Amino acid sequence: MTDLKLPQLPYGSWTETRVTIHLILQIMGKTRLGLTHRKNHWWFITIYVSARGFSTFTIPLDKGLSSLEIELDVLQKAVTISHSEKGTTQIKLESGLTVAHFYKRYMGEISKLGLTPKFIPKPFDMGIDKPFEELEDYSSFDWNAIRRFWQLMQWNNSIFKEFSGRFYGKTCPVQIYWHHMDLAVTRFSGKKLPPMDKSVRISDRDTYSHEQISCGFWVGDDTIPEPMYYSYTYPSPEGLDKETLKPESAKWADSNGSPMALLSYDDVRSLPDPRQAVLDFLESSYLAGAKLSGWKVKELTTPSLKDV
Template structure:
């Protein structure tokens, strides 16, 4: 991988064994965030965020039950770094571990820092081995540092693209988040319209989809789509969205889990002369399709270059205006 690459290559099969192990590491830490975090709408408190060295939880713990702490996957030193506001720190190696040993060492490190390590359901979420406790998983033990670092670099770059895309929307928008349950990175735009509860929908899904939204993200692929892919979908899906045009040309609508999702191959973007511009064009075209059919006020919600000030928005070029007092 060259540091000069805007979008680094990450072949699906090459790093799949490391991904399967790392995915379960993420779920262990994500479930800890679920247990120890202060709840935010749409589960924003349990996701991970891009940092310069890896992926971190938000600050966990509360004023009533300290300490405050974070857990960060460091893909330079290849450790899980746990820091507290009491000055304590613990390091758990990521390499040369089974999922079971990583789980045990993380629990031990948390106890040593006076953090309650209990998680309600210490099993994988929505994975083939979901009936096996983390503490018994000695199968998943591959962690190639180079492959993990490459995945981090990909999310760093895609995260910047999603941040740039988010800057063009003035409505309610989520942080750019790494979702540990599905191992993707995404951001959501919301309308105020509340979604009627579907029959049989579980508690977690109802909270995630309580408002009309358009989600834009990226994932590394799966056996059905074994390649890294940019994606976008509108929920609830408006009728006819699969007929709306997408940009760039290779982007397409696919049926995924019973609804239509816009897909654009990461490798197609890499081969273009402007990978970032192509990814942004894809997200914008998928958003335009959903917003138009769902009757969002696209013009009123626009926030080009992160500016809502009506005077600055009327000036050219946009985006590099700093108040004198700053």
């Protein structure tokens, strides 16, 4: 494993491109939200790592008789809109193409398909107040950085799927939540929690309706400006931050008053077996929360086929 060449992705090295791509992924995700029947915990709005980039995967249309797929195609440097009956169109993503211009062209193509997805046409949780159609300041496409980001998300996608397969209980798909652009997978104990107060935004009320342990990877933010793995237990049990994490460089940090397990991607890159290091982090942080929360860990562990 020492010859594994994982890509570098310093947080500050692709800021303008990162924000531009983030906005485009939000537009894709909001389109899926506006065209898809509701599924628990907002699993109907997410996007996925694909063989060519990032995709909504199939969105059923016309009572299931046709379908739509939208993909940010890293290889073609374009957003591809594919309709099962009406063909495919592409919007090339070239430097100088603003998010505003992209959005207008994109919605025009969606309209030509006879579709009118309903969603709030402005960024969510990005600290940007203008609607998409007015975002003239974002037009950067560093395709070397975008490709490294995609490669890294592909690698993590494969690890998270392996980890996900070890759990026999309710678990979400390995998916990208576009509000933070993080790849995540969540396990549930099956215990329903008391409903949150109506003053809490609806996205959180639905997300945190049941006891869960969530882990993921994101490319960093202004609070933690580097790519990072994370894991948290909700609700957080007493003493969680005293539990041992693997590998040794993993640590507990405060996140809005609750412990969050963190592991730096740069630390992972320096280890002899990066894949195993990430799996160890996911497993140790899960067991820490599951043990203290009283989960039936043995019953929730996927048995080998000989034991089925």
